[in-house]
Amino acid sequence: MDNRRFRRLLTEGAILIGCWIIIIFWIKDDKPKYYHNQGQVFGTYYNIRYSAKSNLEKQILASFEEFDNSLSTFNKKSVISRINTNENDSTDAFFRAMFSCAKETYEISEGAFDPTVAPIVNLWGFGFRKKEQATERTIDSLLQFVGFDKVWLKDERLVKATPEIMLDASAIAKGQACDVIAELLRENDCRNYLVDIGGEIVCQGVNNKGEAWKVGINKPVDDKTGSVNELQEIIQSSALCMATSGNYRQFYYEEGQKRSHTIDPRTGYPVKHNLLSATVIAPTCMQADAMATACMVLGEEKALQMTESIENTECYLIYAQGDSTKVMMSQGMAQYIQQ
Numbered sequence: 001m002d003n004r005r006f007r008r009l010l011t012e013g014a015i016l017i018g019c020w021i022i023i024i025f026w027i028k029d030d031k032p033k034y035y036h037n038q039g040q041v042f043g044t045y046y047n048i049r050y051s052a053k054s055n056l057e058k059q060i061l062a063s064f065e066e067f068d069n070s071l072s073t074f075n076k077k078s079v080i081s082r083i084n085t086n087e088n089d090s091t092d093a094f095f096r097a098m099f100s101c102a103k104e105t106y107e108i109s110e111g112a113f114d115p116t117v118a119p120i121v122n123l124w125g126f127g128f129r130k131k132e133q134a135t136e137r138t139i140d141s142l143l144q145f146v147g148f149d150k151v152w153l154k155d156e157r158l159v160k161a162t163p164e165i166m167l168d169a170s171a172i173a174k175g176q177a178c179d180v181i182a183e184l185l186r187e188n189d190c191r192n193y194l195v196d197i198g199g200e201i202v203c204q205g206v207n208n209k210g211e212a213w214k215v216g217i218n219k220p221v222d223d224k225t226g227s228v229n230e231l232q233e234i235i236q237s238s239a240l241c242m243a244t245s246g247n248y249r250q251f252y253y254e255e256g257q258k259r260s261h262t263i264d265p266r267t268g269y270p271v272k273h274n275l276l277s278a279t280v281i282a283p284t285c286m287q288a289d290a291m292a293t294a295c296m297v298l299g300e301e302k303a304l305q306m307t308e309s310i311e312n313t314e315c316y317l318i319y320a321q322g323d324s325t326k327v328m329m330s331q332g333m334a335q336y337i338q339q
Contacts, residue, residue: 175289
């Protein structure tokens with residue numbers, strides 16, 4: 001074999017080996033790996049972990065922005081803000097999905113969950129407008145504008161019984177946002193993910209260790225900073241939509257009384273009962289979020305009755321009894337608690 005033929009064979013061999021190396025690395029890089037995106041959104045935090053072929057953070061942030069433009073009452077140009085100020089009555093898909101779930105929860109809870117409570121939530125200082133002096137007369141005057149039976153959809157437009165009616169989706173929107181991001185991940189072929197927005201959870205599949213996802217239910221310790229995260233229980237599941245509502249993060253004291261952010265839409269006053277925290281598991285996180293709020297309004301006994309009357313829905317309720325706390329939960333909840 002002459003030198004030129006030998007050199008040509010060497011060159012061709014080197015090229016072939018190089019091609020195989022590139023193909024091997026391309027195949028290796030194309031395999032899904034776990035990503036972790038985190039930050040601030042909707043006035044709270046988000047933690048999103050998922051297995052994918054590429055980082056989807058840009059798509060996730062774009063989805064957050066689109067959602068904010070629909071249901072954020074702190075965004076003056078959002079769909080819900082323009083409806084509240086009567087600048088527009090047109091809705092979008094996010095708003096209509098929220099409205100449908102809210103109406104169903106309103107009816108199931110017999111008015112305990114009601115987004116039209118917005119004017120009274122604002123009055124007490126927990127909404128999107130400046131706090132005012134809450135008097136019996138003021139509350140009574142605002143209650144005439146509260147009631148989800150006073151708003152309805154007609155040809156994708158929101159109709160109000162009176163222009164003074166306003167809506168606040170904050171008690172359902174974080175859960176809905178979790179559903180939206182989970183759907184985005186599924187559309188990008190993600191089969192293993194956990195979406196956590198301010199403690200509302202949607203998870204599917206397994207974590208990077210190949211285990212079912214684990215999330216915590218916090219002990220209801222008064223803490224405005226959100227820095228106290230002592231766990232009451234650990235929930236483990238490979239398919240879960242879960243939301244928690246409580247009065248231990250958003251509250252203030254006035255004239256020696258604790259004012260919690262959970263307002264009873266039927267009375268116009270902050271709730272006063274022993275229920276400290278309500279965690280709900282439901283088919284969607286939007287449903288779980290709305291139901292958890294309804295539970296906090298109803299109190300432990302009625303909350304348990306309501307939850308157990310709904311198919312595929314469970315609850316874990318922490319309530320005060322004297323100087324200690326007790327737990328009440330639905331029959332199917334135990335299967336989710338890590339032993």
